[in-house]
Amino acid sequence: MRVRTLAISATLAGFLVSTAAHAETLNLLIWESYIDQKILDRFTETTGVAVNQIFYDSGDARDEILSDPNSNIDLAVVGENGAELFGKRGILEGLTQANVPSLTGYRPDWNARCAGYGLPYLWGTMGIVYRSDKVKTTPTSWTDLMVPAPELKKHIAMYDDHNEAFIAPLVLLGKSINANDTETLKAAFEVMKTQAPFVLTYDYVITSIQNPDTGKEIYMAIAYSGDQHVLNEKAGTPGVWRYAVPKEGTLSWLDCLAVTADSPRKAQALQLLDFIGSPENAAANALALTMPTASEAALPLIPADMLNDPEIYTPADILAKSQYQKELSVQSIQTRRRIISAMANFQ
Incomplete structure (x- = not known):
């Protein structure tokens, strides 16, 4: 199985190098079907900055790409454990309410799980x-x-x-x-x-x-x-x-959306992160994907039947055993x- 993962990484590396010259395009490393395309389209319409999604299908494949200094990744979805590990290694940019204002809409315990290197995304x-x-x-x-x-x-x-x-x-x-x-x-x-x-x-x-x-x-x-x-x-x-x-x-997992420390488009990447993390977009993303958002500020925008659906918002008794x-x-x-x-x- 390692051969398949390495092949994926090699293919992506070649593709990412080929996109390096396009300063108005952000490269987002993410699971397939894991963000509402309409949100990315609205960001492009607002800023003129395009967003290119690069898919991975395992944490190991993602970690190999992030560990490559030539990967040309601007943003990535990582697990909470990965946020801390890659953050301590200097691969991810530190986040605060100063560079990502939408962090104010997230509970301190959710932010803590992303270790200061990611925006709590979906869980x-x-x-x-x-x-x-x-x-x-x-x-x-x-x-x-x-x-x-x-x-x-x-x-x-x-x-x-x-x-x-x-x-x-x-x-x-x-x-x-x-x-x-x-x-x-x-x-x-x-x-x-x-x-x-x-x-x-x-x-x-x-x-x-x-x-x-x-x-x-x-x-x-x-x-x-x-x-x-x-x-x-x-x-x-x-x-x-x-x-x-x-x-x-x-x-019980939490995914964090992070910006790479070496991104040559860091200002635009932080802008996209803040855009995705706003209450309106966090709620729209959760509705489109039928998944639970980590944004506390977005919850009033989520329909009650979705909030009460145990397949989406896991009941407390199950979380207690997780x-x-x-x-x-x-x-x-x-x-x-x-x-x-x-x-x-x-x-």
Whole structure:
């Protein structure tokens, strides 16, 4: 799987270098279908500055690009853990209410989770997406994904990111999702190895669903909350993909929108960040993506039925059982990546 990630990075690097000369274009590194294009269009109409989206499909791929000093990225969506790590390494610009006034609309605890290097963007959980026309019973446990029913063999999509790939097995084992010790990771490996024959692909589900060779064969996958809406759009069948959070608990995640410290268009990048973070645009983005905004000031602009939808705004009892990602040791990351690479041997 590392070959695929490196190939993505090489392709992007060539593309980004080719756009370096265009001073009126900002390069935004982001997940696919993760911002309302209308907001970017309004920014361009207002400022004359175009925004070019560059998609990644794993945190590892994103991190390789951000670590490249020649990547020519101006803004990026990173996880809360990544915001702190890349910020401390001098890769991300420090943010305050002085350079991003819209930060005043966010609660101090949300801002703290982005460590002063990102605008709190969207948040949610990790769980199970499933095709309701193929999987008739709603999954309620990580066991439904990690020890699948026989009829799901070669209909499961997992994820080869060194963080997210271990959430299901570690939570199922009652362990921390941030485990570093070899004994715990070996136990997770055994769970993953048993599941491997049922797995069709280890590509992110939104990527793999668009593969004509495998997309229609995916019935269940690990995914982020909100992915079900993108999957339904890709499938062209409203409501067929659904999302469930297992009873054992899960990852509670926050994405942060950050500006790179070396951006040659830093003033425009900070302007775009502030534009996206305004209450009106944060609310419009949340409505367009059917996802929860982290902007406290935007909440009065969100319809009550959306605020009360547990698939969008995760209930407090589930969040109480959820965990945040923390920095992993280098050895843990290396071990996790070796385990992921080994999964192909057991499929």
